[in-house]
Amino acid sequence: MRNTKKYELLLLIVQGKVAGRRRPGRRRISWLKNLRQWFGKSTKSLFRAAVSKVEIALMIANLHKETAPQEEEDINE
Numbered sequence: 001m002r003n004t005k006k007y008e009l010l011l012l013i014v015q016g017k018v019a020g021r022r023r024p025g026r027r028r029i030s031w032l033k034n035l036r037q038w039f040g041k042s043t044k045s046l047f048r049a050a051v052s053k054v055e056i057a058l059m060i061a062n063l064h065k066e067t068a069p070q071e072e073e074d075i076n077e
Contacts, residue, residue, distance in 0.1 A: 007050060014050050038063060 014032060035046055038058055049055045 007053075010050050010056065011047075014046055 014035060032046070034045060036043060041048065041049070041059075045063075049059055
């Protein structure tokens with residue numbers, strides 16, 4: 001396996017373990033659930049992508065491209 005120390009933060013985010021406390025009665029926000037929804041991938045594929053810097057960068061770039069606001073065409077043309 002590659003140098004995992006480099007990717008500890010990314011793995012921490014993917015696993016959804018964030019320090020701090022939440023209010024009583026409030027549901028936990030799952031980073032993993034959000035990532036699965038945003039990227040449309042399984043947990044297994046997200047963990048595999050987290051190890052590959054190139055693969056995760058491509059996933060993020062594609063997500064930015066999909067969510068970017070569309071430029072309006074000029075009406076005069």
